[in-house]
Amino acid sequence: MKFGILVNEGPFTHQASDSAYQFTKAAIEKGHEIVRVFFYHDGVNNSNKLADPPSDDRNVVKLWSDLAAEHGVELIVCVAAAMRRGINDDLLAAGFKISGLGQLVEAGIIGDRLVTFGD
Amino acid sequence: MKFGILVNEGPFTHQASDSAYQFTKAAIEKGHEIVRVFFYHDGVNNSNKLADPPSDDRNVVKLWSDLAAEHGVELIVCVAAAMRRGINDDLLAAGFKISGLGQLVEAGIIGDRLVTFGD
């Protein structure tokens, strides 16, 4: 099955991004296809490569980057939400790309299911 | 009277930072002293100089910078919370400074009141 994933909160502050990551990983392991992971609202903060959490905790940004590298998962950051919050191309961690809101709608159209994680 | 201000949420996503700004401005206009504005949790995102909201809306980051320039208000961003979320010295808007959590406790000790704005 084809899944679209929507992440609405930033890393660390809310569990939303962690849950989305665990769900996405489990879906891939079961052989499903991830159409796209779309980051909206504060979710755009998941793409900030400068995130440097304590070494005894998980690094949510890096987890997403690694997933993109290993499985070619498309990580799209909403341009309007990113500009508002000060995320630009220079800050993007590996695997993330900035694009328009249309990519979210398209994920809803192409995917069999759209699953939202937020606050 | 001496006020300490604690801001716990980022700009735009929650009204907390807007309310804190309006309160701080009103306190200054009434002749009170602002010991310090301390940014914790996602509040550290208020210091990101790259924030570029639509021109028909307020720019919360710039409002804080202007307040610091006009009235010498100390804007302190928590270093631990900032590292976790990828805010470093290179991203800091004018008037913001990164420092330790002790600055929050000290604001509570020195100030006559500590007022928190969050989610």
Added chain:
Amino acid sequence: MALLHTVNKSPFERNVISDCLRLAKDGSAILLIEDGVYAALEGTSASDEITRRNGSIKFFALGPDIEARGLSEKSLIEGLTLVDYSGFVDLVEEYSSVQSWL
């Protein structure tokens, strides 16, 4: 020695106004700000809780937040006082400490 409590969440979304009322002493004050101002509306499914403590606790709401949400023409709970940001500062000064119900 009496506290100023601030509540910034809608009473229809969260239970925070109930939590605050449980621990707020008679003689203290509650200031409704941001989405908390919806608790100032009269005749809603949430207003009974507040009217029950009305008088023993002083209720305030932030006028700019009321106006922003289009509530100026609606009936507010009787005895509730509207303040602006300057009045918010005065309340903080007047009471011994502030408890923000986050």
Added chain:
Amino acid sequence: MALLHTVNKSPFERNVISDCLRLAKDGSAILLIEDGVYAALEGTSASDEITRRNGSIKFFALGPDIEARGLSEKSLIEGLTLVDYSGFVDLVEEYSSVQSWL
């Protein structure tokens, strides 16, 4: 055609589980995740709401979130099924669409 609803907030903090139950049809499923798993506890001030719909709606809770919060040894609402992330994926596949109650 039946929906999978997900709820990720504590029933003690927010009214979202009530909102969800009001609009969830019989035959649909509700998966409790994150802080939503506190609604899975039996014998709390919030559990009646769920037990009342138990049977007509299928209730699930995410095991990893239950364990993280130290609830493994506590009694959970009867008939509620624990799933892991893989089971979460299966539920999304099984039901026609997902409504996340944010």
Added chain:
Amino acid sequence: MEDFEDNEFDGPIKKFMYVNRKAPYGTVYALEGLEVVLITAAFDQDVCLVFVDDGVFQIKKDQETTGINMKNFSPTYRALEGYDVEKIYVEKESLESRGFSEDDLVIPVEILSSAEISELMDAQDVIVTF
């Protein structure tokens, strides 16, 4: 038949429901949610908008945000019609428990019962909540 062929060519038409559950200004979800609705309109999908719970506060008339220095985006809801977003529903129970009526709203809407909203929700392909 012609129409069907056209649609197939442009991709499937899906039923999208946007569920507005949050009050405006306290958080940004209402504003940024509206931006998604406007974009979706351009994709020629079968879009509907539902206001339930605190979402009904989004379309309260007489919003005046000068005092909080935030952008009043409530007039934008009036633009939805121009984007061919015409299915706009409000739940009766949500309105009434908040002491609101249809007269309080900035746009014409169709008032539905909880049961009717439930039926509608069940028939959707994609549901996104803001």
Added chain:
Amino acid sequence: MEDFEDNEFDGPIKKFMYVNRKAPYGTVYALEGLEVVLITAAFDQDVCLVFVDDGVFQIKKDQETTGINMKNFSPTYRALEGYDVEKIYVEKESLESRGFSEDDLVIPVEILSSAEISELMDAQDVIVTF
């Protein structure tokens, strides 16, 4: 008198209350709130910690976070004693409405009624809620 002079020199001693109202893991407030408490201890203030509402979930024992890949910070509460943070209170009503008892908790605490917590809260100089 000696002590008093010392304190005056170091600045005033104030009564700080940290109110923990939020569940752990779903949001970061509990974890980052704990960091503030540990720092405050170093300032020799009169610190107390109160767990009310969903905050009581923070000190539930048997937390096991491997499955969600987040750091289990509940053992850190046990370190509070070493930092001379010894006034730790839990509201009885919050515990009971959640089906919890003192046996569920990872640290020894003093159980107080709502009325007692109210009295305590009223006597503070600084109250910070996480």
